[in-house]
Amino acid sequence: MKKNLIVGQSGGPSVAINATLAGVIAAAQQEERIGSIYGSRHGIEGVLYDRLIDLTDFRDLEKLKATPAMALGSCRCKLPDDLEAPIYQTIDAVLKQYNIGYFLYIGGNDSMDTVSKLSRFYQGKADAPIMMGLPKTIDNDLAGTDHTPGYGSAAKYLAVTMNELIRDTAIYAVKSVTIVEVMGRHAGWLTLAAALPKLLGGQKPDIIAIPEVPFSESDFINQVREKMKTTDNIVIAVSEGIRNEKGEYVGSSAKSGAIDNFGHAYLSGVGKHLELLVRNEIGCKVRSIELNLMQRCSSHLGSLTDVEESFSIGKFGVRAALAGETGRMVAVKRETNEPYSVSMHTVEIADVANLEQLVPNKWFDLEDKEIQQEICRYILPLIQGDIPRFQNDYGLNEYVIF
Amino acid sequence: MKKNLIVGQSGGPSVAINATLAGVIAAAQQEERIGSIYGSRHGIEGVLYDRLIDLTDFRDLEKLKATPAMALGSCRCKLPDDLEAPIYQTIDAVLKQYNIGYFLYIGGNDSMDTVSKLSRFYQGKADAPIMMGLPKTIDNDLAGTDHTPGYGSAAKYLAVTMNELIRDTAIYAVKSVTIVEVMGRHAGWLTLAAALPKLLGGQKPDIIAIPEVPFSESDFINQVREKMKTTDNIVIAVSEGIRNEKGEYVGSSAKSGAIDNFGHAYLSGVGKHLELLVRNEIGCKVRSIELNLMQRCSSHLGSLTDVEESFSIGKFGVRAALAGETGRMVAVKRETNEPYSVSMHTVEIADVANLEQLVPNKWFDLEDKEIQQEICRYILPLIQGDIPRFQNDYGLNEYVIF
Numbered sequence: 001m002k003k004n005l006i007v008g009q010s011g012g013p014s015v016a017i018n019a020t021l022a023g024v025i026a027a028a029q030q031e032e033r034i035g036s037i038y039g040s041r042h043g044i045e046g047v048l049y050d051r052l053i054d055l056t057d058f059r060d061l062e063k064l065k066a067t068p069a070m071a072l073g074s075c076r077c078k079l080p081d082d083l084e085a086p087i088y089q090t091i092d093a094v095l096k097q098y099n100i101g102y103f104l105y106i107g108g109n110d111s112m113d114t115v116s117k118l119s120r121f122y123q124g125k126a127d128a129p130i131m132m133g134l135p136k137t138i139d140n141d142l143a144g145t146d147h148t149p150g151y152g153s154a155a156k157y158l159a160v161t162m163n164e165l166i167r168d169t170a171i172y173a174v175k176s177v178t179i180v181e182v183m184g185r186h187a188g189w190l191t192l193a194a195a196l197p198k199l200l201g202g203q204k205p206d207i208i209a210i211p212e213v214p215f216s217e218s219d220f221i222n223q224v225r226e227k228m229k230t231t232d233n234i235v236i237a238v239s240e241g242i243r244n245e246k247g248e249y250v251g252s253s254a255k256s257g258a259i260d261n262f263g264h265a266y267l268s269g270v271g272k273h274l275e276l277l278v279r280n281e282i283g284c285k286v287r288s289i290e291l292n293l294m295q296r297c298s299s300h301l302g303s304l305t306d307v308e309e310s311f312s313i314g315k316f317g318v319r320a321a322l323a324g325e326t327g328r329m330v331a332v333k334r335e336t337n338e339p340y341s342v343s344m345h346t347v348e349i350a351d352v353a354n355l356e357q358l359v360p361n362k363w364f365d366l367e368d369k370e371i372q373q374e375i376c377r378y379i380l381p382l383i384q385g386d387i388p389r390f391q392n393d394y395g396l397n398e399y400v401i402f
Numbered sequence: 403m404k405k406n407l408i409v410g411q412s413g414g415p416s417v418a419i420n421a422t423l424a425g426v427i428a429a430a431q432q433e434e435r436i437g438s439i440y441g442s443r444h445g446i447e448g449v450l451y452d453r454l455i456d457l458t459d460f461r462d463l464e465k466l467k468a469t470p471a472m473a474l475g476s477c478r479c480k481l482p483d484d485l486e487a488p489i490y491q492t493i494d495a496v497l498k499q500y501n502i503g504y505f506l507y508i509g510g511n512d513s514m515d516t517v518s519k520l521s522r523f524y525q526g527k528a529d530a531p532i533m534m535g536l537p538k539t540i541d542n543d544l545a546g547t548d549h550t551p552g553y554g555s556a557a558k559y560l561a562v563t564m565n566e567l568i569r570d571t572a573i574y575a576v577k578s579v580t581i582v583e584v585m586g587r588h589a590g591w592l593t594l595a596a597a598l599p600k601l602l603g604g605q606k607p608d609i610i611a612i613p614e615v616p617f618s619e620s621d622f623i624n625q626v627r628e629k630m631k632t633t634d635n636i637v638i639a640v641s642e643g644i645r646n647e648k649g650e651y652v653g654s655s656a657k658s659g660a661i662d663n664f665g666h667a668y669l670s671g672v673g674k675h676l677e678l679l680v681r682n683e684i685g686c687k688v689r690s691i692e693l694n695l696m697q698r699c700s701s702h703l704g705s706l707t708d709v710e711e712s713f714s715i716g717k718f719g720v721r722a723a724l725a726g727e728t729g730r731m732v733a734v735k736r737e738t739n740e741p742y743s744v745s746m747h748t749v750e751i752a753d754v755a756n757l758e759q760l761v762p763n764k765w766f767d768l769e770d771k772e773i774q775q776e777i778c779r780y781i782l783p784l785i786q787g788d789i790p791r792f793q794n795d796y797g798l799n800e801y802v803i804f
Contacts, residue, residue: 013570042575069569076574160702163798167471168415168699172478173444178695200796292691293580297570300562301702376796384797394602394778395786396565 002035003101003129005318006052009136010043010107010114011076013069014150015157015302016310017136018400020106021071022064023314024134025055028102033322038098039402043075043107044114047094048087053402060400063390065307067399068299078110079117088121095129102130102321106314108137108148109354112329116353119327130321133329133349134313138296140189143355144347145331149313150296152306152382155193157298158182159383161291162194162237166204169233176285177224177234177278181271183295186211186241188359190295193379194237199372204235208366211241212359215250220274221281228284240270250274300397304385309342316344340381404437405503405531407720408454411538412445412509412516413478415471416552417559417704418712419538420802422508423473424466425716426536427457430504435724440500441804445477445509446516449496450489455804462802465792467709469801470701481516485523493520497531504532504723508716510539510550511756514731518755521729532723535731535751536715540698542591545757546749547733551715552698554708554784557595559700560584561785563693564596564639568606571635578687579626579680581638583673585697588613588643590761592697595781596639601774606637610768613643614761617652622676623683630686642672652676702799706787711744718746742783 007024009017021039028034037055040046053072058064064071080087095103105115115133122128135142138154162180169178184190188210192199195208206227209215227234242250251273271288278286309332317330328346335341365371390398409426411419423441430436439457442448455474460466466473482489497505507517517535524530537544540556564582571580586592590612594601597610608629611617629636644652653675673690680688711734719732730748737743767773792800 013573042573045575067569068566070573073575074573159798161696161700163801164470164699164701165695167469167801167803168695171415171444171472171476173447173475196796196798200798287695289694289696290692291696293567293570293689294563294691294693294696297566298563299566380796394598394782396561396598396602399565399569401569 002033004036004038004099005034005102005104006038006040006047006095006098006100007104008040008043008046008106009070009072010074010105010111011137012108012296013074014136014138014296015068015153015299016150016306017106018067018071019065019307019310020134020136020149020314022061023311024104024318025058026061026311027315027318029056031318031322034102035099039072042073043111044077044079044091045075046072047091050094052098062388063398064400065311066299066302066387066390066397068297071400071402076110079114083117083121091118100129102132102318104132104134104317104321106134106136108135108139109142109356112142112349112353115329116327116349119349128326130324130326132317132321132326133352134317135329135331138190139184139187141185141187141356141358142352143357144329144352146334146342147332147382149306149310151189152303153301154190154295155379156303156383157295157301158190158194158291159196160301162205163197165289166197166235169235173232174285175228175232176287177236177282179236179238179271179274179278179286179288180205181288181290182237182239183291184211184239184241186356186358188212188239191237191239192359192375195366196376196379199366199376203231205237206231206234207236209236209238209242210359211239211243213364214245215242216245217250217277221277224278224282236274238270238274242270299387300389302387303383304387305340305382307387313344320346337377337381404435406438406440406501407436407504407506408440408442408449408497408500408502409506410442410445410448410508411472411474412476412507412513413539414510414698415476416538416540416698417470417555417701418552418708419508420469420473421467421709421712422536422538422551422716424463425713426506426720427460428463428713429717429720431458433720433724436504437501441474444475445507445513446479446481446493447477448474449493452496454500464790465800466802467713468701468704468789468792468799470699473802473804478512480512481519485519490523502531504534504720506534506536506719506723508536508538510537510541511544511758514544514751514755517731518729518751521751530728532726532728534719534723534728535754536719537731537733540592541586541589543587543589543758543760544754545759546731546754548736548744549734549784551708551712553591554705555703556592556697557781558705558785559697559703560592560596560693561598562703564607565599567691568599568637571637575634576687577630577634578689579636579638579684581640581673581676581680581688581690582607583690583692584639584641585693586613586641586643588758588760590614590641593639593641594761594777597768598778598781601768601778605633607639608633608636609638611638611640611644612761613641613645615766616647617644618647619652619679623679626680626684638676640672640676644672701789702791704789705785706789707742707784709789715746722748739779739783
């Protein structure tokens with residue numbers, strides 16, 4: 001008997017998350033056992049508020065792959081821990097109403113929490129829909145997978161942009177400090193990508209600060225002073241989530257204190273904080289740059305490797321769901337680096353939800369040539385290739401907008 | 403008798419200023435009357451401190467055209483108004499020492515001030531070197547020319563990035579305001595480029611604020627409230643240099659008060675100021691984005707039209723100098739829009755130095771369809787085409803570094 005499929009997107013956007021959506025649609029359209037394909041607007045909220053759109057006959061898959069952010073919209077909605085809560089009955093009723101056999105959810109740690117709870121809710125129930133998680137986060141901090149879709153494109157943005165910023169900051173013959181603030185929550189993966197110009201054998205960025213290494217403001221100022229003896233224009237790549245020796249976010253006193261629905265403090269402003277610190281302590285020309293949303297939505301710098309892999313993950317997720325796997329997330333295993341090749345499998349979602357994969361300790365010494373090469377071997381294959389563009393008559397990109 | 407040539411770059415960087423340098427080198431290498439070609443490091447400072455590099459045999463012109471920022475370095479050095487000041491004697495001595503017949507200076511308003519003063523210093527003197535200004539500024543605010551080299555590439559960055567940001571900000575089903583702060587000093591040309599997604603017939607950005615139109619904070623808040631009735635996700639493009647009805651910079655009370663060598667107040671922070679204003683007055687989710695240095699150094703988004711035209715301007719400047727024109731700046735006249743074609747000529751530099759070309763009054767009504775089309779006809783030809791990339795084995799761009 002045919003069953004229908006729902007796919008949703010949740011959490012923060014990336015350049016590749018629509019490619020995974022396209023992969024789900026492409027594979028589902030090929031499957032005889034799947035009837036209608038529904039897209040849930042704004043993640044699980046689309047199920048709760050009956051905002052589903054019919055994607056069964058959607059054909060513009062290549063353009064969807066090249067569209068940034070989330071074509072279906074997103075949410076930051078955390079389901080209650082209590083599986084007896086009425087909201088689960090609401091979801092169940094809607095899934096029954098639409099004869100849903102397959103529920104695929106594309107997202108990061110928090111989104112996997114949603115999939116995990118729903119699969120526990122359905123555990124042991126008759127005729128339960130399949131629950132499948134599809135990974136996505138530019139932060140690359142999901143456990144159980146070699147890397148996450150979206151990271152490669154963001155990493156490419158960071159490497160290319162840092163390379164250009166280094167040129168821009170080098171022009172004046174005066175002492176200056178430029179602090180570039182990079183996303184990544186508690187993980188330094190994105191900042192390592194911004195450090196690629198150095199890791200590939202260059203001099204800059206001069207200082208790299210990732211959240212995995214406790215940050216001392218006084219050591220930092222000493223390091224800036226020391227670097228200034230040999231270079232005029234200091235460039236610093238710093239993760240938004242760096243903490244001091246006590247585990248407190250650097251500059252947290254200056255932060256808004258706002259907390260999102262998952263209890264995460266909004267991280268921003270560390271660049272500005274360090275800018276003021278340098279101005280006060282050293283007094284030279286100093287500027288901070290927040291790469292902001294551009295690092296997660298710059299599809300014009302999308303990595304073809306990333307986008308095509310994200311597409312494959314969507315397709316693999318549908319096939320795994322049809323094979324009866326449930327309560328699992330698709331994961332990527334790197335098989336070889338030269339040539340770059342991966343295989344896909346699924347992992348138990350409870351082993352992934354709410355966990356964070358951090359940069360390993362062995363990579364902390366970024367001055368070590370062998371470490372530099374190891375990190376480059378990890379990141380470089382993920383940023384290769386340009387994605388096709390769909391330009392209008394004016395030379396600007398066209399996107400899929402549902 | 404052969405004479406030598408000096409070329410320098412000054413002011414803020416752009417994606418296209420090295421293309422003009424390449425054009426100067428290319429034309430000078432073809433000219434029998436020119437002996438050595440010297441590059442002056444850090445603008446006029448290279449002459450003052452004898453930091454000249456020999457570019458006579460430099461061949462990597464295509465890569466130089468694709469290198470962002472200023473390969474020779476820059477300065478923000480204002481020559482004294484008093485032409486009797488000793489510094490002019492120093493410059494004259496160095497130019498004589500190097501047998502300089504041609505002095506070409508690439509820059510914006512302030513750099514043209516330097517050329518203007520030097521040409522007045524040399525006026526009536528025997529055997530004076532030719533003084534030629536070559537225009538450059540992403541701000542597009544130079545008088546006497548249809549547009550300036552560097553503007554097209556920055557405009558392309560702004561249009562492409564705004565297009566992507568609009569997608570990113572559209573994902574959540576909650577009321578939100580995103581304020582994108584754009585460079586441009588006192589002129590709104592760059593912000594009009596960021597407004598292209600709207601001017602081309604789209605809905606967003608919802609609000610566009612340029613410095614030429616006095617800005618009222620209370621009108622702004624009313625406008626946001628009004629827009630919020632019909633859209634969840636408001637996107638605003640705002641020039642760094644907007645002023646209120648009294649002519650004061652918006653948010654200037656929160657600014658550093660620092661002033662550069664030309665007496666310009668450092669403009670930054672209007673986005674953050676408006677973010678706080680919206681948070682206080684409306685209380686919705688709000689974010690400000692400063693596009694910062696990326697809008698002037700993103701050579702990966704360079705406009706081929708801009709870069710090739712900048713190259714031609716460099717070549718034209720050498721030919722005009724050899725024809726004996728002095729105290730002048732190369733300017734661009736737009737001949738036709740379809741197909742786009744320009745011609746070049748020179749203008750009296752005293753008519754250009756320290757003047758600002760602002761967005762004309764007739765363009766202020768950005769809701770008017772005919773105005774929208776007129777602005778698009780002006781900007782769109784300038785952003786067409788991609789520049790070649792010189793990638794290393796890792797897929798990252800290589801640049802010329804002197």
